[in-house]
Amino acid sequence: MSHHILVVDDDPHIRDLLTFALAKAGMQVSEAADGEAALAAISLQAPDLMVLDINMPRLNGLDLCRKLRGSALPHADLPILFLSSRDDEIDRIVGIEVGGDDYVVKPFSPREVVARVGAILKRQGSGMAAPSQRAPLAHHRLSLDPEAWEARWDGTSVATTATEFQLLLLLASMPSKVFSRDAIIDRLHGPGFAVTDRTIDSHVRNLRAKFAPLGGDDLIETRAGIGYRIGACA
Incomplete structure (x- = not known):
């Protein structure tokens, strides 16, 4: 179709x-x-x-x-x-x-x-992630269901855009890794796409604003001069 x-x-x-x-x-x-x-x-x-x-x-x-x-x-x-x-x-x-x-x-x-x-x-789409990333993923209070495109915090559903969800899925799939903005752009858009660092920062701010009212202030951690990783308590 x-x-x-x-x-x-x-x-x-x-x-x-x-x-x-x-x-x-x-x-x-x-x-x-x-x-x-x-x-x-x-x-x-x-x-x-x-x-x-x-x-x-x-x-x-x-x-x-x-x-x-x-x-x-x-x-x-x-x-x-x-x-x-x-x-x-x-x-x-x-x-x-x-x-x-x-x-x-x-x-x-x-x-x-x-x-x-x-x-x-x-x-x-269903083919956007590796098989391991299509399985439900949980990291402390955060849970992600790639099949349903649903993000939850302590069991409460949080509405995200496709890009925001994919960004969360990327960070949560490798919780010990710090991703540079360029690495995030390459993973989300593919090499060579003209997307600025500020765009990634905006997606991160959006996610923080959505999860903060539920107690998810530490959802994404900033490593100064390096990039982002999923929060230690997320």
């Missing part, structure tokens, strides 16, 4: 360009011209992933992402690839911090968008 991708952008030329490229890659594509139309489309038939422009009229991309992530609906964890019209690190970091999985800066290559969509879907 082909994946269903929702392309949301107020520029019809960009929608046509991405629809053609994604369809050529074997994906089913639907379109929306603004955030409100996207929200309506998602409620009718939730896609497998949304390519979402940040700057749009009638509910911009960041606000749409916040609305989805803040809901208790089944599509709250819908993977999101942001399109940013400016090569502005603040825009990109904010996009990740509100719950985006990845971003592409305009102007972009359609092939890059297809590659990033494929990478996110692969992380979320």
Whole structure:
């Protein structure tokens, strides 16, 4: 079965360009011209992933992402690839911090968008991890179920994005190892992907903020000048 991708952008030329490229890659594509139309489309038939422009009229991309992530609906964890019209690190970091999985800066290559969509879907699919990583994993109070894409802290479920879950799974699978940001990027996206260190920092901040109210302040430990590892008591 082909994946269903929702392309949301107020520029019809960009929608046509991405629809053609994604369809050529074997994906089913639907379109929306603004955030409100996207929200309506998602409620009718939730896609497998949304390519979402940040700057749009009638509910911009960041606000749409916040609305989805803040809901208790089944599509709250819908993977999101942001399109940013400016090569502005603040825009990109904010996009990740509100719950985006990845971003592409305009102007972009359609092939890059297809590659990033494929990478996110692969992380979320059953073949994204080694067999040992697909088995449930427990580390002190943290438990991860890769088959259900569910993270729990002391038995309480915590909603995570596909990228956040994969980051947790990577760190918890080797609890004694400290991962550099570059190593994390290579594991999550593959070598050569243009992702900044700040993006990884944003995913870590998001995870800490989600687990802190449950007592998971020590979820991820920072090793200054080196990188990150799973917390000793996580």
